[in-house]
Amino acid sequence: MSTNARFDPNFTPYVVNAMGPGTPDRARVILGSLIKHIHDFAREVELTPAEWMMGVDFINSIGQISTPIRNEGHRICDVIGLESLVDEIANRIVTEQGMSPTSNVILGPFWSPNAPFRELGDSIIQDHKEGGRVTYMHGVLKDMETGAPIEGAVLDIWQASSNGQYDFQDPSQSENNLRGKFKSDKDGKFNWYCYHPTPYSLPTDGPAGVLLRLMDRSPMRPAHIHLMITHPEYATVINQIYPSDDPHLDIDSVFAVKDDLVVEFKPKKDDPKAQLDLEYNVTLALKKHHPNPNSAPPASSFERSMGGAKKPINPNNPPANL
């Protein structure tokens, strides 16, 4: 389908060219393309006034339900695959020889910059929750090309508890529960205790729920553990790993499953502290392979909203649903 010839072909250029000489170059590129695509969309589907007004109400509803700890705009982007796409554009690495490191996927809205450093072998479980299955997670970080172990990388891990909620969604969890940063040792190894992850639904009481129901899609995310792996010489990897038996792998509501991130949890017999074992090995690419080697580190919605300082949640007046 292309632009319908019934309509004034000069209108969209007129709107784009209304930008004045003081528009920054990059803003002109981005807004020019965005306006063109929004106009092409409206002509392509012959958007009616009533449909457009539904869209206006929908856009307004996104900000109206957002709070410093609920970023519905971010969530809507996830539901339409935009965060995954932006991640691919920014971070996909394929060398001329066709080599790729461990896959990157979206950050999501729940990363915190404030996770504490912990010692290798420690647990990130500060608050035990019923149904939580303790897992001993371990692996090795290696250079994608040489296979050499990578020492001193920071592995930042975060996950929801067995109720599917992250610390700042759940007044019953202490700050930084199920969060921690670890450094790989001289052999590139890392290990810690965490939970087997739990699948959860996106909040469906807001615009994301409206959109998912309209599209007849599941709000579920497959169970996952988030990781962010950084090192001065290597391209950062942000990803999520998924149990291979999770029933939601093919219907992830935010389109963040990649084949190399699906992992096997196995029974663990020899450790009184854990019932499951997870081996997860990671390869990193030198920064020179990254399409944007100096790209800024991500800012979490949390960090952006709170100015980096977490405000305590009042347990007597918790947010109803983040």
Add this chain to the structure above:
Amino acid sequence: MSTNARFDPNFTPYVVNAMGPGTPDRARVILGSLIKHIHDFAREVELTPAEWMMGVDFINSIGQISTPIRNEGHRICDVIGLESLVDEIANRIVTEQGMSPTSNVILGPFWSPNAPFRELGDSIIQDHKEGGRVTYMHGVLKDMETGAPIEGAVLDIWQASSNGQYDFQDPSQSENNLRGKFKSDKDGKFNWYCYHPTPYSLPTDGPAGVLLRLMDRSPMRPAHIHLMITHPEYATVINQIYPSDDPHLDIDSVFAVKDDLVVEFKPKKDDPKAQLDLEYNVTLALKKHHPNPNSAPPASSFERSMGGAKKPINPNNPPANL
């Protein structure tokens, strides 16, 4: 520019095809096209994570500043020309012989369904405001094809006062000040008293202001009088008319000026009630010429937000800027 081949060509179809069988047909068309265009936009400009997050914050800010009497989502659409485009798609009439009636333009966010009927020759000025120049406005409604006068059409008129504010933006104005509905007489004639319109700025304290400054564009609207003309047999015309000497005609922030809507205000000598005279004649097309003859009448943001019942504004605590 087209999609960059560096990126997975299967991703967008995967997201679109995630819609389930319960998706209504029209929603599938609209959302499929919208997702495709948003993805194409992101690939075309290689949208970075930081730019995307600015966009997320921007989207959230739209709803956060909106209230029952401030529809910032509607305003943002106007600033990018989307309401004008949707209006063209819905309402543009050109017969096979190339005839068009008086132009339609956007409704804008300030129409109210509650304007009272007034008698021909009455004034819509309930509250005189300093600087308001009273105008005797008159004209004839005719059939576009036959030139026959059209009796019994309803002309619904609304305008901002001399301070550039509409009644429900301004606690000093009474409800329905500068609003009124009139019926054309047996000769198709109409006449009333109103103000010469005053140019005004869109509110710039919110996202529309952010966007206009980024685009180095004026927030001004040329002075205008709104009209909505309805009749059982004729296609509705919603338009705005503009004084020919207004300096903002070429930089209208919402792209709603059309040549046939630019009018001449002339000095009036023979009427103690008015200092200016405005003749404005209108042609209407039979409904059969309209591309959507049975399209629903527009709903104002006002009507949609308030359920049709205006809530009084507390003059001791007025909204800072609507």
